[in-house]
Amino acid sequence: MRSEPVPAPAGDRRSRATAELTWPGKRVGHHAGLVPVPSPARASWDVRGRLVCGERADSLLLRADAGVALAELLAAPGAVDGGVKLCYLDPPYNTGERFAHYDDRSDRAAWLSTLRDHLLLARELLAADGSLWLHLDDSEQHRARCVLDEVFGEEAFVATIIWQKRTSRDNRKAFSSMHDYIHVYAPAGPKVWKSVRNGLPDEGAFSNPDGDPRGPWRSVPMNVQAGHATAGQFYTVTTPTGVRHDPPPGRCWTYTAPRLAELVADGRVYWPRGGDGKPRLKRYQSEVTGLAPFTIWTADEVGDTGSAKRALLSEFPGLQAFDTPKPLGLLERIVSVATDPGDLVLDYYLGSGTTAVAAQRLGRRWIGVEQSARTVEEFTLPRLHAAWADAPGGGFAFGAF
Ligand SMILES: C[S@@+](CC[C@H](N)C(=O)[O-])C[C@H]1O[C@@H](n2cnc3c(N)ncnc32)[C@H](O)[C@@H]1O
Known part of the structure; x- marks a missing residue:
């Protein structure tokens, strides 16, 4: 993906939203009360923890409050060398439920204050070309969007992904909710971030029926909606067999006539129906750079809550299932889009460890934080040991405080 340096963010990373959400007890200012406070264990405790897998601590699991x-990571020099490229967050959603492994009932003001406090710290750890992905449901997602706008600036908003979390209907509810929201923000803004993010693999079928020396290709239409067309995109095309075509109604040719002629001369145009059809552009497999992800991600593509629970149950038969694991497929897609091998991934609501497992499998470094000792002992640590055994490379340390 990237090799050239990324331009500095267009906007001020600390720019505020033009409108702001407020709530009782909200701290004023961007750093109020957020000066890193060393924990009592700090004097004797190194932020890199104790090495538990591999030969060097590329990655880190912390059993701690986020x-x-x-604050410790910010205070420790070199703890996040190069910055965090991806911060994925799946916090308690404030659903009002008490789960077996954590309590998801919080006073709204306290929930928002914690979210904001943590985001303000996470922002300082993000690389200039990094991104933060916040996963929520309808309980708080709309309020959280306002907080994200405030912390990162409205211009840092990239997209909201709708993830299909279930496929079965829940008839107890007025509406059967089948999706969550993942808000994506990049301090550098969507344009710069697009230049460093990875596209999705193009699964289209490629072939080489004409023995093109550039290798396998497939064809795509060469006309587009006429909304932003210039006059030069409206003309009559004559095919090699002499058939004449105007653009379809409401559309124009993708390229002007001189550019089309260049592409034809370069052998990059395919004329279907034995040379009678409208021109189509040859897309070569070797030149495909990946597809822009859609904003709707289905259970078929990345898994759902049910498949995530079943996978965890088969890994830990006999244990009470962790309540809200995310599917590995979902995290592997996020990690693949947002990072390259060797980049650093952070999740400070790690739960059963899915983000770190995905990062480990894909050759990324990771830092995971989870406050529940029971979750870490039952799920997170064993999962990460297994992931490391399957895909070693580097190692990880474990610390607690
Ligand atoms: C929705 S779950 C995350 C699930 C995770 N994505 C997975 O795939 O397993 C939220 C997790 O955040 C943890 N948590 C809540 N508050 C925290 C805090 N202040 N610091 C660290 N972890 C916290 C909870 O214990 C819970 O395990």
């Missing part, structure tokens, strides 16, 4: 861990 706020304390983030």
Whole structure:
């Protein structure tokens, strides 16, 4: 993906939203009360923890409160060398439920304050070309969007992904909710971030029926909606067999006539129906750089809550299932889009460890923080040991405080 340096962010990374959400007890200012406070264990505790897998601590699991861990990471020189390229967050959603492994009932003001405090710290750890992905449901997602706008600036908003979390209907509810939201923000803004993110693999069928020396290709239409067309995109095309075509109604040719002629001369145009059809552009497999992800991700593509739970149950038969694991397929897609091998991934609501497992499998470094000792012992640590055994490379340390 990238090799050239990324331009500095267009906007001020700390720019505020033009409108702001407020709530009782909200701290004023961007750093109020957020000066990193060393934990009591700090004097004797190194932020890199104790090495538990491999030969060097590329990655780190912390059993700690997110706020304390983030402050420690910020205070420790070199703890996040090069910055965090991807921060994926799947916090308690404030659903009002008490799960077996964590309590998801919080006073709204406290929930928002914690979210904001943590985001302000995470922002300082992000690389200039990094991104933060916040996963929520309808309980708080609309309020959280306002907080994200405030912390990162409205211009840092990239997209909201709708993830299909279930496929079965829940008839107890007025509407059967089948999706979550993942808000994506990049401090550098969507344009710069697009130049460093990875596209999705193009699964289209390529072939080489004409023995093109550039290798396998497939064809795509050469006309587009006429909305932003210039006059030069409206003309009559004559095919090699002499058939004349105007653009379809409401559309124009993708290229002007001189550019089309260049592409034809370069052998990059395919004329279907034995040379009678409208021109189509040859897309070569070797030149495909990946597809822009859609904003709707289905259970078929990346898994759903049910498949994530079943996978975890088969890994840990006999244990009470972790309540809200995310599917590995979902995290592998996020990690693949947002990072390259060797980049650093952070998740400070790690739960059963899915983000770190995905990062480990894909050759990324990771830092995971989870406050529940039971979750870490039952799921996170064993999963990460297994992931490391399957895909070694580097190692990871474990610390707790
Ligand atoms: C929705 S779950 C994350 C699930 C995770 N994505 C997975 O695939 O397993 C949220 C997790 O955040 C943890 N958590 C909540 N508050 C925290 C805090 N202040 N610091 C660290 N972890 C916290 C909870 O214990 C819970 O495990």
